[in-house]
Amino acid sequence: MSEYFSLSECDVIGFDLDHTLCRYHLKETSRLIYESFARYLVEHKGYDKDLLTLSPATWDFCFKGLVVDLEDGNLIKLAQDGTVLRTDASQKLIHSFFSHGFTWDQTPEH
Known part of the structure; x- marks a missing residue:
């Protein structure tokens, strides 16, 4: 390991609860998170x-912009502007959740 640590070499920079700086390898970390959550x-x-089999389509779905809706139990893939791109729920169900349009309200309630 080199004498100096450069943040520009990192895909992701994360801090745990006590603000310890961690260095992640994004692909491996994402795979570990997916496999642990799926299991x-x-x-x-x-x-x-079937959720345990990580296909290219599944990988694309879970890689960036994924929200876990704990209240309703849905996985929602979002665009940068909050538009719902895909979800694991049926279209009929999605229309009932997003009757105001296919955008995810990211404003906290409290």
């Missing part, structure tokens, strides 16, 4: 085991 959903929440 939890399958083993503890009864989701289909």
